[in-house]
Amino acid sequence: MDGQTMTTAPVLILLGPPGAGKGTQARMLETRFGLVQLSTGDLLRTAVAQGTEAGQQAKAVMDAGGLVSDDIVIATLRDRLAEPDCARGVILDGFPRTTVQAQALDALLAETGQKIDAAISLEVDDAAMVERISGRYTCAACGEGYHDSFKRPAQPGICDTCGGTEMKRRADDKAETVASRLEAYHAQTAPLIGYYEEKGALSRINAMGAIDNIAADLGAIVEDATAR
Numbered sequence: 001m002d003g004q005t006m007t008t009a010p011v012l013i014l015l016g017p018p019g020a021g022k023g024t025q026a027r028m029l030e031t032r033f034g035l036v037q038l039s040t041g042d043l044l045r046t047a048v049a050q051g052t053e054a055g056q057q058a059k060a061v062m063d064a065g066g067l068v069s070d071d072i073v074i075a076t077l078r079d080r081l082a083e084p085d086c087a088r089g090v091i092l093d094g095f096p097r098t099t100v101q102a103q104a105l106d107a108l109l110a111e112t113g114q115k116i117d118a119a120i121s122l123e124v125d126d127a128a129m130v131e132r133i134s135g136r137y138t139c140a141a142c143g144e145g146y147h148d149s150f151k152r153p154a155q156p157g158i159c160d161t162c163g164g165t166e167m168k169r170r171a172d173d174k175a176e177t178v179a180s181r182l183e184a185y186h187a188q189t190a191p192l193i194g195y196y197e198e199k200g201a202l203s204r205i206n207a208m209g210a211i212d213n214i215a216a217d218l219g220a221i222v223e224d225a226t227a228r
Helices: 022-033 040-050 053-063 070-081 084-088 099-110 126-134 175-198 211-227
Strands: 011-015 036-039 090-093 118-123 136-139 145-147 202-206
Touching (some): 118 175, 118 211, 126 136
16 A cells, blocks of 8 residues: 555544553554544644634633543544645544544544544553563663563663663553553443444454554554545
């Protein structure tokens, strides 16, 4: 598909827990297919900075310490989808999170004759994910990444890259915190999985494999979505 002109503008959703690689894969899809990754957090911040009508509404809510309503998020998304760079297709990351939001998104897309072409669930093994995330640490001096099981420094406690001896771990990478985040994700996302499965739009990918293999599987889904 590379180098060819897309005949349709696919709308994709990436579902997956923290650490599943959504960001990495989304960037690879952007590069390969010219898709635009849309994160609701980024959209809201941009709308606020630009002072759009939806952005002004969002700012008022956020300044008051409240949660931005689905209506405001949808309005922000509507504005963004109308911009020229989205004509090649988009990847939604972080939205929808509930079936109510999914229904609102369907209604928004229907305004322009679009629909969700694929909701892609990056499937993970929870126990392996806890080990993968909780074992991460970095060199405090240069940021080189290491892992308790998969990538240790050649000399214990000494960074291979810069020779630094201070290592740090993210506070939310503790095993119990990761397990809690995974549990919350599954509880929140289970209804969405069923929603898109019923619509025939759900695809599942094993996200425990090699990055390139996952990218190949995702690429095949995008190609299929644009060929419909």
